[in-house]
Amino acid sequence: MPWKLLWRNVLGHPVRSLLTVGAVAIAVFLVCVLQAVTSGLTRTLSSAAANRLLVQSAVSLFVDLPLSYQQKIAAVPGIEAICKWQWFGGRYEQDKGGFFPQFGIDPDTFAASYPEITIVEGSYADFQRERTACMVGIDTATKYGWKIGQTVPIAGTIFQRTDGRPWEFTVRAIYTSNSAAVDKISLYFPFHYLQESVEQGGAIGPDGVGVYMLRVAKGSDPLAVQQAVDGMFANGPQRVQTTTEAEFNRQFISMLGDVPTLLQLIGGAVLFAIFFAVLNTMLMAGRERTRAIGVMKALGFTDHTTGALLVAESLLLCMLGAALGIGLGLAAEAPFAAATGAFLPGFGFDEATLWLGAGIALGTGLVAGLLPGWRAARMNTIAALREVG
Numbered sequence: 001m002p003w004k005l006l007w008r009n010v011l012g013h014p015v016r017s018l019l020t021v022g023a024v025a026i027a028v029f030l031v032c033v034l035q036a037v038t039s040g041l042t043r044t045l046s047s048a049a050a051n052r053l054l055v056q057s058a059v060s061l062f063v064d065l066p067l068s069y070q071q072k073i074a075a076v077p078g079i080e081a082i083c084k085w086q087w088f089g090g091r092y093e094q095d096k097g098g099f100f101p102q103f104g105i106d107p108d109t110f111a112a113s114y115p116e117i118t119i120v121e122g123s124y125a126d127f128q129r130e131r132t133a134c135m136v137g138i139d140t141a142t143k144y145g146w147k148i149g150q151t152v153p154i155a156g157t158i159f160q161r162t163d164g165r166p167w168e169f170t171v172r173a174i175y176t177s178n179s180a181a182v183d184k185i186s187l188y189f190p191f192h193y194l195q196e197s198v199e200q201g202g203a204i205g206p207d208g209v210g211v212y213m214l215r216v217a218k219g220s221d222p223l224a225v226q227q228a229v230d231g232m233f234a235n236g237p238q239r240v241q242t243t244t245e246a247e248f249n250r251q252f253i254s255m256l257g258d259v260p261t262l263l264q265l266i267g268g269a270v271l272f273a274i275f276f277a278v279l280n281t282m283l284m285a286g287r288e289r290t291r292a293i294g295v296m297k298a299l300g301f302t303d304h305t306t307g308a309l310l311v312a313e314s315l316l317l318c319m320l321g322a323a324l325g326i327g328l329g330l331a332a333e334a335p336f337a338a339a340t341g342a343f344l345p346g347f348g349f350d351e352a353t354l355w356l357g358a359g360i361a362l363g364t365g366l367v368a369g370l371l372p373g374w375r376a377a378r379m380n381t382i383a384a385l386r387e388v389g
Contacts (some may be wrong), residue, residue: 039348052214083113137230148171150170155167169312271364
């Protein structure tokens, strides 16, 4: 293969080559991002714990359950611990556009129920004993520069203080997570702080709790526990729906629509467009070099070599685009992960995703180069010399 001639052909039209490489790079970048989102959804669901169940209102996730349900649910055989989860929905006072989840939880049962969580700064004991303490994910703490002992003002939206001031939480623990099922951006605070504030008139907001998390005892059947809890409230006063953690996460994600199918359609459209863009580039290159191909054959170059040059050029352009696209994807991985952490803790570029991007570029380059390569290989030398490209 005359490599110098290959590079000369590529650099002969620098603008066209650059645009082709850029188009392939954007396509590979988009495909990698879309695949990473799909893989992240899968990892988030597959990482869910088998011994955790979520109890919500059978009407809607946005309808709170009575606090009196906790004691009744805790008495169901097979339940080792129960923990409240109340969506707070506040806004950080110093970053109105920023978003991260906040939850009121039961500190006494939360840590043992989520072994995926590790405290990296501060202590869980301090968080557990202080009424206005909070525990925050390492990504959010890093983003805002929060330190242990710092007071964080959160403006209430669902729960508002009657004095008009923001809620204030003191950072006592910063956590990380080793599971895609648990994000690294949430802020947790004791539920009883929220409950007492509402009951004593210091704040206004809905009564009850959004979700009860149940930790199933080892050796107990989660399905039996699930059926027992649902059956207990089958006749009211408010019916409940108990699901596994994986199913709960799946329902939450489905609120966004059929994301995987949508991403596949977008990815398919991108590939369809980029294939014809590269094919058009190579057909133009083949037509322009008709006389050059005739000269090469007259000088002794074989049909195989003249055809392979165009295929190799197509592959080179696409692989350069793939390298650029994968590089852009890796550079954008951290910002994308931070932006999607609230809904997609499992986002990330794994090895399979990167190989998929490279494989798509390789396949596109090969197929797009075959037609002009085949035309060059079968071209008659005299006819090529006579033709004006």
